[in-house]
Amino acid sequence: MANNETNQEVVKAQNLPKRTPILVFGILSVSFLCTFWLSFLGIIFGFIARGKSNVYVDAGVPVTGKVRVGRVLGTVGGIISIVATVLVPVVIALIVYAISQTPDIAAEIEEAIRTAVVA
Numbered sequence: 001m002a003n004n005e006t007n008q009e010v011v012k013a014q015n016l017p018k019r020t021p022i023l024v025f026g027i028l029s030v031s032f033l034c035t036f037w038l039s040f041l042g043i044i045f046g047f048i049a050r051g052k053s054n055v056y057v058d059a060g061v062p063v064t065g066k067v068r069v070g071r072v073l074g075t076v077g078g079i080i081s082i083v084a085t086v087l088v089p090v091v092i093a094l095i096v097y098a099i100s101q102t103p104d105i106a107a108e109i110e111e112a113i114r115t116a117v118v119a
Helices: 004-014 019-033 039-059 066-101 105-118
Strands: none
Touching: 004 066, 019 039, 019 066
């Protein structure tokens, strides 16, 4: 019990950031990586969560609870968001390339529909 009170006094004395925003930024990081088109926001929120949690690590305060979960989510969300952000232009380039290779795609689709209806 005394050890827990000592840790709480250390947190208050060192003016550390609140724990809930770290968790919120970690959750936002993961949720924005799922949007694919807004995955760059996942990188930003991931770095914010990671940076705020590093204050606890640098202060020597045990990283538990909301800080630990926010730190992990921010790290995972940030890394996967970087991958997703790199993939967005690749996917766009592939779509443009595929469309440019078949300029009469509408005619081909229409012909396929006619063939299917007749058969």
